[in-house]
Amino acid sequence: MSQQFQPPAPASYTPAPAPAPARTGNVGLGILAAVVAALVAAGAYGGIMHAIERQIGYAAVGVGLLVGLAAGKLGGRNPVLPVVSAVLSIGSVYLGQLFFTALVVADVNHVGLADVLDKVGIGGLNDIWKESADVLDYVFLGIGGFIAFGSAKKTAA
Numbered sequence: 001m002s003q004q005f006q007p008p009a010p011a012s013y014t015p016a017p018a019p020a021p022a023r024t025g026n027v028g029l030g031i032l033a034a035v036v037a038a039l040v041a042a043g044a045y046g047g048i049m050h051a052i053e054r055q056i057g058y059a060a061v062g063v064g065l066l067v068g069l070a071a072g073k074l075g076g077r078n079p080v081l082p083v084v085s086a087v088l089s090i091g092s093v094y095l096g097q098l099f100f101t102a103l104v105v106a107d108v109n110h111v112g113l114a115d116v117l118d119k120v121g122i123g124g125l126n127d128i129w130k131e132s133a134d135v136l137d138y139v140f141l142g143i144g145g146f147i148a149f150g151s152a153k154k155t156a157a
Contacts, residue, residue, distance in 0.1 A: 025156065030075015034085050034152075037070035038063075038092035045092070046099025055097075060140040063096065064089045064147025071148075072155025082152040089148030090141050097137060098125050 041063040048059050067089040068082070075081040102125055106116045120128075129137075 025074065025076015025078065027075050027078045027080065030071045030073075030078070030081050031084055033074040034067050034071035034081070034088050037066045038088040039095075041066045041089075042092040042095035042099060045096025046103060049096065049100040050103040055136065055140060057140065057143060059096075060093050060143040061147050063092050064144040064149075065151050067092060067144075068148035068151030068153075069155050072152040075152075075156065077156040081156065082149045085148040085152035086145040089144040093141050093144040097133075097140075098122070098129055101125050101129050101132075 045059050045063050049055050064085075068085045071081045071085040071088075102113060102116045102120070105120060105125070105128070106113050109116070116125075
C-alpha cells in the first residue's frame with residue numbers, strides 16, 4: 001500500500017505591482033512657479049523692510065524657502081531647478097531691496113511710488129542701492145540663494 005506522493009496544486013500567485021514611476025515633474029511649471037514666487041517674495045521682502053525700517057536675515061531665508069519650495073514641488077527632481085531657484089532668489093532679494101529703496105525715496109520726498117519709478121527709474125534706484133549697499137546686503141543675497149538651492153533640492157527628493 002504505497003501511496004504515491006502528489007505535489008500540492010499550484011497556488012494562484014498575484015504578481016507584485018510595478019513600482020511607481022519616479023516623479024520627474026514638469027521643469028517648465030517649476031520654473032514658472034519659482035518666477036512667480038520670486039516676484040511675490042520680492043514685494044513682501046521690500047514691504048517688510050520698509051515696515052520695520054531695517055533688514056532681517058529671516059526675511060531673506062523666507063524668500064529662499066518660498067522660491068525653492070515652489071520650484072521643487074512643481075518641478076520635481078530636475079537638477080537644473082536648484083540652480084535656477086538660487087539665481088531667482090538672489091534676484092528676488094535684490095528686487096526687494098530696490099523696492100525698499102523706492103519706498104524710502106517716496107517717503108522722503110512725499111511722493112507716490114509711481115512717481116519715484118517714473119522720475120528716478122530702475123537705473124536711478126540701482127545707483128542709490130549701490131551707493132548705500134554694505135556687506136550685509138550682499139550677505140542677504142547669498143543667504144537667499146543658498147536657502148533656495150537647498151530647499152528646491154530637498155523638496156523634490
